[in-house]
Amino acid sequence: MKVTIVGTGYVGLVTGACLAEIGNDVFCVDVDPRKIEILNNGGVPIHEPGLQEMLRRTRAAGRIQFSTDVKASVEHGDIQFIAVGTPPDEDGSADLQYVLAAARNIGKYSNGFKVIVDKSTVPVGTAQQVKNVVEEELKARGLGSDSHGFSVVSNPEFLKEGAAVDDFMRPDRIVIGIDDDHAGNRAREKMKRLYVPFNRNHERTLYMDVRSAEFTKxxxxxxxxxxxxxxxxxxxxxxxxxxxxxxxxxxxxxxxxxxxxxxxxxxxxxxxxxxxxxxxxxxxxxxxxxxxxxxxxxxxxxxxQKDVLVNKIVKRMGEDLRGRTFAVWGLAFKPNTDDMREASSRRIIEALLARGATVRGYDPVAMQEAERVLALDLAERPEDMKRLHLVGTQHEALRGADALIIVTEWKEFKSPDFGYLKSALKTPVVFDGRNLYEPESMAEMGIDYYAIGRPHVELDRNGSNN
CATH class of the missing domain: 1.10.1040.10 (N-(1-d-carboxylethyl)-l-norvaline Dehydrogenase; domain 2)
Structure with missing residues (x-):
């Protein structure tokens, strides 16, 4: 089937790659020429396990292409997935400008019956807004929606960052919201055909009305x-x-x-x-x-909750942290991704720097994105920025630090060299925001360990637990 994906973020790229993997002809379009250049050069603008290898295969097979040509993208796909961002507005509501812009382009260049699929996470009622915009564009072209034909479908994604490829290829459910009319019936047949490979073992597709599908996500x-x-x-x-x-x-x-x-x-x-x-x-x-x-x-x-670790640090070391250095392990919001959006590390690092501390941060994959995001966070605090150092290894972060703070539960942090950890720190203090270790075991090693909701085991003067 010919499929167009509008947007090459997490959802768009994973959707496009997985649909191409099973044999579809996929056209990915984005208004950001930088992203398209990266993709056409064999790179991937995000970190998602398994995605780069899948894109390499499907690109080599000629089943996926990347472009900024909006007209060509609309003409290509019988099914048009809208997978653009819906960032929060000031009042917390979803900003639909990119969704509606994509819908407007589909109406502007539509060359036949289109199934327009809302893959982006959108509020209840968005499908109707998309429908209205497409109808406006068709009317401006002198075309009636009946004569040219389209149906707006809600097909929310349920992908976990860090496991998105596997989630798409082995879904626990496929939710599809479709209108119960002639165009909706045509759309249902196309969507059913598209998702047949994912229902071979047993039926995973749940059909419902559009508003219920939007609400479900x-x-x-x-x-x-x-x-x-x-x-x-x-x-x-x-x-x-x-x-x-x-x-x-x-x-x-x-x-x-x-x-x-x-x-x-x-x-x-x-x-x-x-x-x-x-x-x-x-x-x-x-x-x-x-x-x-x-x-x-x-x-x-x-x-x-994002202040809890900082409160524990202040209680242990005092409000004034000038002259103190903290190692931070984990910057991304979760393991297996480089996504820094709303990451707890950002709040913690800002709070430490504001109290005069020096921070040395490390993450296995998010270093580049962390550097970009934290520079924006601290743009108006240049003096604080001077005390933030992103380093190349977890051991480098430890050397000479007054304490270690664990923010993201990467696998490589779960069983570190505790002997090195204890010797590298000025004082063997660990603040664990993900409860990776056992308090009793840490105390037995002479490490002053503070976790979330777990008893703190006091050390005696010789460094052993009481």
């Missing part, structure tokens, strides 16, 4: 964010009452009605989805005269 992310904030809220109480949140997690996660997924306490969620989607759904509720009280709390807990 926000509801899914809001539920996952709620589980994270719930555990983070409990972890702070556990700190106060002397409970161990890891024991609590195992105790409740063993209940099959609850499960273990997204029940890990930490220093807050980030990324491109959870923060903006929680805000957008809450704003949608406000616009319709409702208050989603649970989600309002979820967002507030997450905002405060």
């Amino acid at each position: 926000y509801a899914a992310n809001a539920m996952l964010a709620t589980r994270i904030s719930f555990m983070n809220d409990l972890s702070n109480l556990a700190d106060t009452v002397g409970a161990d949140i890891e024991s609590v997690r195992r105790g409740i996660g063993s209940d099959p009605r609850i499960g273990y997924h997204f029940l890990y306490a930490g220093c807050g969620y980030g990324g491109s989805c959870f923060p903006k989607d929680v805000q957008a759904l809450a704003q949608t509720a406000r616009e319709n005269g409702h208050t989603l009280r649970v989600l309002e709390a979820v967002e507030a807990v997450n905002r405060d």
